[in-house]
Amino acid sequence: MRIRLPPQVVALRMLVAAVLVLTLACSPFSPMPGMAMAAEPSEVTAIDILLEPDETMLRHAEAVNAEHLKVFPKGFALDAAHRPHITLLQRFARTSDLDQVYAAANKALATHDVRGMKLQAFKYYYIPTKDMGLSGIVAKPTPELLKLQADLVAAVAQFTVQTGDSAAFVTTPDDPIIDPLLIDYVSNFVPKSVGEAFSPHVTTGYAPRTYLDKLLAEPFVPFTFSPAGAAVYQLGQFGTAAKKLKDLDIK
Numbered sequence: 001m002r003i004r005l006p007p008q009v010v011a012l013r014m015l016v017a018a019v020l021v022l023t024l025a026c027s028p029f030s031p032m033p034g035m036a037m038a039a040e041p042s043e044v045t046a047i048d049i050l051l052e053p054d055e056t057m058l059r060h061a062e063a064v065n066a067e068h069l070k071v072f073p074k075g076f077a078l079d080a081a082h083r084p085h086i087t088l089l090q091r092f093a094r095t096s097d098l099d100q101v102y103a104a105a106n107k108a109l110a111t112h113d114v115r116g117m118k119l120q121a122f123k124y125y126y127i128p129t130k131d132m133g134l135s136g137i138v139a140k141p142t143p144e145l146l147k148l149q150a151d152l153v154a155a156v157a158q159f160t161v162q163t164g165d166s167a168a169f170v171t172t173p174d175d176p177i178i179d180p181l182l183i184d185y186v187s188n189f190v191p192k193s194v195g196e197a198f199s200p201h202v203t204t205g206y207a208p209r210t211y212l213d214k215l216l217a218e219p220f221v222p223f224t225f226s227p228a229g230a231a232v233y234q235l236g237q238f239g240t241a242a243k244k245l246k247d248l249d250i251k
Contacts, residue, residue, distance in 0.1 A: 041095055042095060042164070042167040042168050043094065043095055043096070044092050044093070044094060044095060044161055044164040044165075044167075044168045045092070045093055045094075045095045045098060045164075045168050045234055045245075046090070046091075046092055046164055046168040046169045046186055046234060046235040047090065047091055047092075047093050047098075047101065047232055047233065047234060047235065047245070048085070048087050048089070048090050048232070048233045048234075048235050048239075048241055049087075049088050049089040049090075049091075049105055049152055049156070049230075049231075049232050049248075050085040050086060050087050050088055050230065050231060050232075050233060050241060051085065051086040051088060051114065051227040051229070051230050052083070052084075052085055052227065052228050052229035052230065052231060053084055053085070053086060053202060053225055053226075053227060053228060054225050054226050054227070054228040055228075056223060056224070056225040056226075057084065057121065057137070057202055057223075057225040058084055060121065060137060060223065061078060061084045061137060061202050061203075061204050062078055062084070064124075064135070064137065064204040064205065064215075065077060065078045065204050065205045068135065068204065068205035068206065068207040068211075069205070071207055071208065071211045072206065072207045072208055072211070075205050075206040075207055076205065076206055076238070076240070078204075078205070081170075081236065081240065081242050081243070082203075082236075082238075082240045082241070082242070083233070083240075083241040083244075084202050084203070084204075085202065085203075085231075085233070085241045086119075086139065086200050086201065086202055086227070087200075087201075087239075088145075088148065088149050088152055089149060089152045089153055089156070089189065089190070089194070090185070090186045090189040090193075090235065090239070091156065091160040091186065091189060091190065092160060092161050092162065092163055092164040092168055092186060092187065093156065093159050093160050093161070094159055094160075094161060097159040098159075098232075098245065098246075100159055101156050101159050101232065102232060102245075102246045102248065104155040104156050104159070105152060105155060105156060105230075105232065105248055106248055106249050107155060108148070108151040108152050108154075108155040109148070109152075109230055109248055109249060109250050109251075110249070110251070111151065112144065112147070112148045112151070112250075112251075113144075113251060114148070114227050114230060114250040114251065115226060115227060115228070115250060115251065116226070117142065117144055117145065117226055117227055118142075118224055118226060119139045119140070119142065119145070119200070119224065119225055119226065119227075120139060120140050120222055120223070120224050121137050121138065121139050121202075121222060121223050121224075121225060122138060122139070122140055122220065122222045123137075123138050123216075123220050124136070124137060124138070124204075124212075124215055124216050124218075124220060125137075125138050125199075125201065125216070126207075126209070126212045126216070128209055129181075131208060131209055131210075132206060132207070132208060132209060133206070133207060133208070133209045133212045134203060134205075134206055134238055134239075135203070135204045135205055135206070135207060135212055135215070136201040136202055136203045136204050137201060137202045137204060138199060138200070138201045139200045139201065139202075139225075140200075141198050141199070141200055145198075145200060146195065146198060149194055149195075149198060150194070150195070153190055153194060162187060163183065163186075163187040164183065164186075164187075165178075165183070166178040166183075168235075169182075169234065169235050169236055169237070169242070170234050170235065170236040170237075170242035170243045171236070171237070175237055178237060179237065179238075182235075182237070182238070182239055185239065186235065186239075203238075203239070203240070206238065227250070229247065229248075229250065230247075230248040230249075230250045231244055231245075231246060231247050231248055232244075232245045232246045232248065233245060
C-alpha cells in the first residue's frame with residue numbers, strides 16, 4: 001500500500017534536498033576523487049599564428065620524427081598535440097581579446113596568396129638543451145613570407161602583452177611547469193625572431209645531440225612545399241602547437 005505523506009513533510013524534504021545541493025555547489029573543499037573541477041582560464045594565452053604545411057612537408061617531417069623516436073622513445077610524436085607547422089608569430093595575448101586576434105590575423109592573411117607560396121626546405125637544424133636537442137627542417141624565407149609575418153606582427157600588436165607564465169600554455173599534470181627558456185623565447189619573439197632574424201622551420205622532434213649531430217652531417221636533399229592552411233594555436237611545452245584555437249582563412 002502506498003503511503004501518502006502529509007504536505008508539510010514533503011515540503012520539508014524538498015527544502016533539505018535544496019540545501020544539500022546548494023551546500024555542495026558552494027563547498028570550498030576539493031571534490032571527491034573522480035569529480036572534475038573546471039580550471040579557471042588564464043588572463044593571458046601563449047599563441048602561435050602559424051602555417052600548416054602540405055603533404056610533401058608532412059611526409060618528410062613524419063619520417064624524421066619516426067627515426068627520432070627509434071633512437072629516443074621518450075621524445076614526442078607528431079600528433080594532435082604536436083602539429084607540424086611553420087610558426088609566423090608567437091606572442092602572449094590577452095585571452096579576452098582572442099576573437100579580435102583572429103579577426104586581425106584574417107584581415108592580414110586576406111592580402112596574401114598563401115597557398116600559392118613556394119617554399120624550399122634546405123637543411124636540418126636543432127636547438128640544443130644540455131645533451132638533448134629540439135630538431136627541425138628549415139625553409140628559406142621568401143619576400144612574400146617576410147611581408148606576411150610583418151603584417152601579422154602589426155595586426156595583432158595591440159592585443160598582446162609582454163610576457164606570461166605557465167598558465168598561459170597548454171600543460172599536463174605530469175609536466176605543469178613551462179621551461180623558462182620557452183617563456184623568454186615567446187616574450188622576445190618580437191623583435192628577436194622576425195624579419196631578418198626569421199628562420200621558418202617545421203619542428204621534427206626531440207632527440208640526443210649525439211644523434212642529431214650525425215643527422216646534420218648527412219646530405220640534405222632540398223624539396224619544395226607550400227602552405228595548406230593557417231591557424232592560431234595555443235603553445236605547449238617545447239613550443240609545440242598543442243591546442244588549435246582557430247582555423248584562419250587563406251586564399
